Amino acid sequence: MIAFILRRLAAGVVLVLVVTALTFFLVYAGGNDIAFRILGDGATPEAAAELAQRLGLDRPVPVQYWDWLTGAVSGDFGQSFFGPEQVGATLAIRIPVTLSLVAVSIVLTAVLGIVLGVSSARRGGTLDRATQVVSVVGFALPSYWIALVLVLTVALPFPRLFPATGYVAPDVSTTGWVLSIALPSIALTIGGVATIAQQVRGSMVDTLRLDYIRTLRSRGIPERAIVYRHALRNSAGPALTVLSLQFIGMLGGAIIIERVFALPGIGTLAATASLRGDIPVVMGVVAFAVFVVVVVNLLADITQGLLNPKVRVGS
Amino acid sequence: MTEPMVPISTVPTVERAGLWRRLIGRPVASISLAVLAIWVLLAVLSPWITPYSPDATSLDATNAAPNAVNWLGGDRSGRDILSRLIAGAGDALESTLIATAVAIAIGVTAGLVAGYYGRAIDSIASWVANILIALPGVIILIALYAAVGSSTRIAMVALGVLLAPNFFRLTRGLVIGVRNELYVDAARVSGLGDARIIGRHVLSAVRAPVIVQAAFAAGVAISLQAGLAFLGLSENNKASWGAMLQEGFANLYIAPLQIVWPGLALGIVVSALVLLGNALRDTLEGARPRPRRRGESGRLRRVIDPAEEGDDALLTLSGLSVAYPTRKGTTTVVDDVSLEVRRGEIVGLVGESGSGKTQTAFSVLGLLPEEAIVTSGVLTFRTRRPRSGTVRLLGRSVAYIPQEPMSNLDPTFTIGAQLMYGIRAATGRSRAQARREALALLERVGIPDPARTFASYPHQISGGMAQRVLIAGAVASDPELLIADEPTTALDVTVQAEILALLHGLQKERDMGVLLVTHNFGVVADLCDRVVVMRQGRVVETGTTIDVFQRPRAEYTKELLGAILDVDVVRERVDSEEGRVAAAESSAAGTKGAGSR
Numbered sequence: 001m002i003a004f005i006l007r008r009l010a011a012g013v014v015l016v017l018v019v020t021a022l023t024f025f026l027v028y029a030g031g032n033d034i035a036f037r038i039l040g041d042g043a044t045p046e047a048a049a050e051l052a053q054r055l056g057l058d059r060p061v062p063v064q065y066w067d068w069l070t071g072a073v074s075g076d077f078g079q080s081f082f083g084p085e086q087v088g089a090t091l092a093i094r095i096p097v098t099l100s101l102v103a104v105s106i107v108l109t110a111v112l113g114i115v116l117g118v119s120s121a122r123r124g125g126t127l128d129r130a131t132q133v134v135s136v137v138g139f140a141l142p143s144y145w146i147a148l149v150l151v152l153t154v155a156l157p158f159p160r161l162f163p164a165t166g167y168v169a170p171d172v173s174t175t176g177w178v179l180s181i182a183l184p185s186i187a188l189t190i191g192g193v194a195t196i197a198q199q200v201r202g203s204m205v206d207t208l209r210l211d212y213i214r215t216l217r218s219r220g221i222p223e224r225a226i227v228y229r230h231a232l233r234n235s236a237g238p239a240l241t242v243l244s245l246q247f248i249g250m251l252g253g254a255i256i257i258e259r260v261f262a263l264p265g266i267g268t269l270a271a272t273a274s275l276r277g278d279i280p281v282v283m284g285v286v287a288f289a290v291f292v293v294v295v296v297n298l299l300a301d302i303t304q305g306l307l308n309p310k311v312r313v314g315s
Numbered sequence: 316m317t318e319p320m321v322p323i324s325t326v327p328t329v330e331r332a333g334l335w336r337r338l339i340g341r342p343v344a345s346i347s348l349a350v351l352a353i354w355v356l357l358a359v360l361s362p363w364i365t366p367y368s369p370d371a372t373s374l375d376a377t378n379a380a381p382n383a384v385n386w387l388g389g390d391r392s393g394r395d396i397l398s399r400l401i402a403g404a405g406d407a408l409e410s411t412l413i414a415t416a417v418a419i420a421i422g423v424t425a426g427l428v429a430g431y432y433g434r435a436i437d438s439i440a441s442w443v444a445n446i447l448i449a450l451p452g453v454i455i456l457i458a459l460y461a462a463v464g465s466s467t468r469i470a471m472v473a474l475g476v477l478l479a480p481n482f483f484r485l486t487r488g489l490v491i492g493v494r495n496e497l498y499v500d501a502a503r504v505s506g507l508g509d510a511r512i513i514g515r516h517v518l519s520a521v522r523a524p525v526i527v528q529a530a531f532a533a534g535v536a537i538s539l540q541a542g543l544a545f546l547g548l549s550e551n552n553k554a555s556w557g558a559m560l561q562e563g564f565a566n567l568y569i570a571p572l573q574i575v576w577p578g579l580a581l582g583i584v585v586s587a588l589v590l591l592g593n594a595l596r597d598t599l600e601g602a603r604p605r606p607r608r609r610g611e612s613g614r615l616r617r618v619i620d621p622a623e624e625g626d627d628a629l630l631t632l633s634g635l636s637v638a639y640p641t642r643k644g645t646t647t648v649v650d651d652v653s654l655e656v657r658r659g660e661i662v663g664l665v666g667e668s669g670s671g672k673t674q675t676a677f678s679v680l681g682l683l684p685e686e687a688i689v690t691s692g693v694l695t696f697r698t699r700r701p702r703s704g705t706v707r708l709l710g711r712s713v714a715y716i717p718q719e720p721m722s723n724l725d726p727t728f729t730i731g732a733q734l735m736y737g738i739r740a741a742t743g744r745s746r747a748q749a750r751r752e753a754l755a756l757l758e759r760v761g762i763p764d765p766a767r768t769f770a771s772y773p774h775q776i777s778g779g780m781a782q783r784v785l786i787a788g789a790v791a792s793d794p795e796l797l798i799a800d801e802p803t804t805a806l807d808v809t810v811q812a813e814i815l816a817l818l819h820g821l822q823k824e825r826d827m828g829v830l831l832v833t834h835n836f837g838v839v840a841d842l843c844d845r846v847v848v849m850r851q852g853r854v855v856e857t858g859t860t861i862d863v864f865q866r867p868r869a870e871y872t873k874e875l876l877g878a879i880l881d882v883d884v885v886r887e888r889v890d891s892e893e894g895r896v897a898a899a900e901s902s903a904a905g906t907k908g909a910g911s912r
Contacts, residue, residue, distance in 0.1 A: 015449065019446070023458050027458060141538075141585060141586065145585075149578070151567070152567075152574070156571065214723075215724075216737075218715035219736070219788060221736055234726070248451050253453075255451075271547065273461065285454060286454060286455070309726070309774070
């Protein structure tokens with residue numbers, strides 16, 4: 001198991017390096033053009049060259065990347081082009097907003113998706129068909145679209161209950177926090193629940209037909225234990241893979257949804273920074289996103305190993 | 316957003332003829348196609364059919380409600396919303412086409428090459444695909460905007476690259492499947508070049524699933540492009556649905572309708588694409604497995620009575636009929652079967668596969684598949700157990716030994732855990748007691764190192780060991796009746812005799828009744844006191860083993876016996892009751908040493 005985790009960890013480090021390097025080369029390839037964009041179109045070439053030199057943009061990109069990387073390892077992501085703020089400090093304020101939104105959504109998605117999937121696998125009928133229809137719609141419609149619908153149908157008519165905008169930190173007011181992220185997480189969850197439910201339903205239908213389920217039944221083991229302890233555990237693998245992909249998808253969805261609900265998270269930061277060409281901030285957001293991807297995949301792999309003894313102990 | 320997470324469709328065989336007609340026959344598909352056709356038409360004609368120029372402003376139209384001049388009203392700059400909506404259709408189509416075309420071009424090509432040639436190319440391509448698929452697309456596109464500025468086309472090319480892994484994985488999987496099929500080998504032998512083989516055989520297999528995937532990818536592309544425009548990351552002032560969403564959103568409190576129009580357009584087109592993809596996939600794959608539904612008529616009537624003094628009747632099954640629903644009504648697989656198992660007796664239930672013997676056994680157990688319908692029959696069970704509370708047969712007085720040992724153990728739990736669950740469900744013992752009992756049972760069934768097997772997972776033990784474990788699990792509840800479904804068929808010949816001897820020993824020791832389902836007359840001769848012969852769902856002959864072997868009455872039984880090569884040897888064994896016990900004991904003696912494979 002430890003060797004398995006170490007292998008996955010190494011793959012994760014490679015992923016972080018490759019993606020940050022590619023992004024870095026992409027966004028910093030501009031050289032002096034970056035300085036022009038900061039200064040605006042009216043800038044003289046001399047001013048641009050001077051700024052480029054001050055920001056270190058005149059050095060070879062690999063050198064800049066190495067500097068960035070060594071800084072990033074110790075938590076220093078550089079300074080914004082447009083102010084005195086350290087990117088690391090800005091990220092530290094913004095990340096909890098985005099992560100709390102995505103974390104709440106993924107937990108909701110997992111729990112609701114499993115319950116719905118298991119029920120529709122066992123009962124069939126109307127619930128099953130409803131899940132299938134909802135999952136197609138949920139898959140089709142982007143989460144920000146659902147968020148806009150929620151704003152129009154819930155937040156606008158009931159402004160006192162659900163704030164259409166703003167974020168309240170959980171340590172300030174728990175109720176306020178719940179209400180401020182309720183609509184955004186519902187928007188993120190709707191599409192995800194249906195996908196997970198479909199996945200769980202499919203695997204459960206297959207697993208419940210397997211021989212060992214019949215044998216377990218023959219031992220008089222209660223149906224609830226058969227479904228949740230045995231069948232669900234054996235069906236969980238594929239659902240877990242989908243769930244980890246979903247987490248990444250939700251991260252992307254959250255970026256846009258934050259704008260809908262004016263949540264001060266990574267998304268609004270990234271959009272603003274990208275619009276005005278604040279490359280260090282964009283780089284910081286990309287690094288954060290890739291890091292989250294690696295951690296989520298690692299957690300999924302470890303859970304997979306815990307569920308499946310063939311991965312864990314070998315033969 | 317569920318961007319590159321497009322479901323991968325696997326399509327084994329594609330029946331091309333009539334595919335189109337079947338697709339159109341689905342209302343969802345035809346409606347989606349109609350919606351998409353309207354969209355494409357509007358998009359293509361958009362430069363000519365917009366009522367006004369999408370960029371023309373008019374003071375009167377500023378935030379105007381729908382009226383006779385501006386049918387859908389005007390936006391905050393006084394531009395006609397309908398005109399911008401139609402122009403946006405063109406923008407959406409162009410974006411989708413670019414992203415999807417790039418994704419298909421890269422993904423399918425790489426998939427064909429990687430799948431066809433394998434090795435290093437495959438490893439590298441798969442590695443790149445894994446990286447791309449792990450990335451949050453929105454964030455990458457936001458970074459790209461920072462690097463190259465506002466260009467919808469460049470963004471869509473990049474999105475195409477990010478979506479390519481979906482096509483890559485799909486194509487690669489299909490190509491590997493096709494490559495291993497005979498007709499490609501045949502093509503290679505007949506001297507066709509690689510390019511022609513790929514073109515002729517492989518591409519045709521890949522085409523339909525790629526179209527399904529393309530529908531999903533197009534839906535993702537439109538959503539994502541509009542999402543980026545909604546964030547403001549789009550070309551200035553270009554009419555697009557995303558930009559309209561953004562402008563409408565800014566005006567939410569003044570004119571909430573403004574956001575509804577682009578929202579509707581986006582929702583309808585994206586839904587149509589995904590629904591069409593779904594319908595196409597369903598058409599290609601056929602019906603999905605439906606969850607089974609328990610029919611009211613699906614249960615066998617059970618009567619449980621206390622055993623009478625001096626009577627060794629145990630199981631009496633009378634008039635059992637089992638049917639399965641088919642397209643045209645039902646098919647009967649067990650037809651009016653009656654049989655009896657007495658205490659301490661082994662009854663062989665013999666027949667070819669499809670004779671209904673296993674269905675009969677499952678009926679007794681109450682473990683028929685849920686779609687099965689028991690149309691008639693009564694089961695009477697005479698128990699010696701004191702009756703307390705609800706009477707439960709399964710897992711208490713009746714136990715089951717399956718045919719295929721490996722597939723009958725839950726791969727995710729240790730042997731010990733599975734045994735303990737069964738013991739605790741049957742007897743309500745404490746964990747510690749259940750553990751001691753499980754270890755004792757493992758020892759009893761001839762497992763050389765019970766503690767080690769207890770802690771092992773199913774994939775770590777051999778088939779013979781697994782069957783011993785299953786026997787241990789079956790006798791754990793101290794059953795009065797044991798139903799064994801071909802308990803040795805899946806095992807090595809050398810192990811078969813040991814398992815039969817073990818069963819026989821346990822049966823004697825615990826005075827159980829055994830219903831032994833088998834197709835093997837050798838096994839019957841070795842173990843059984845009486846035989847029930849089944850064919851095509853009916854009982855054709857019943858009698859003591861000796862009678863049936865020496866004087867088979869049914870023509871079918873004679874045929875079956877005639878099919879045994881060394882029928883004389885078998886008859887001899889049947890004739891000599893002593894020889895039978897001796898054979899069992901000698902193989903039981905061999906059990907201990909040989910069991911540790």
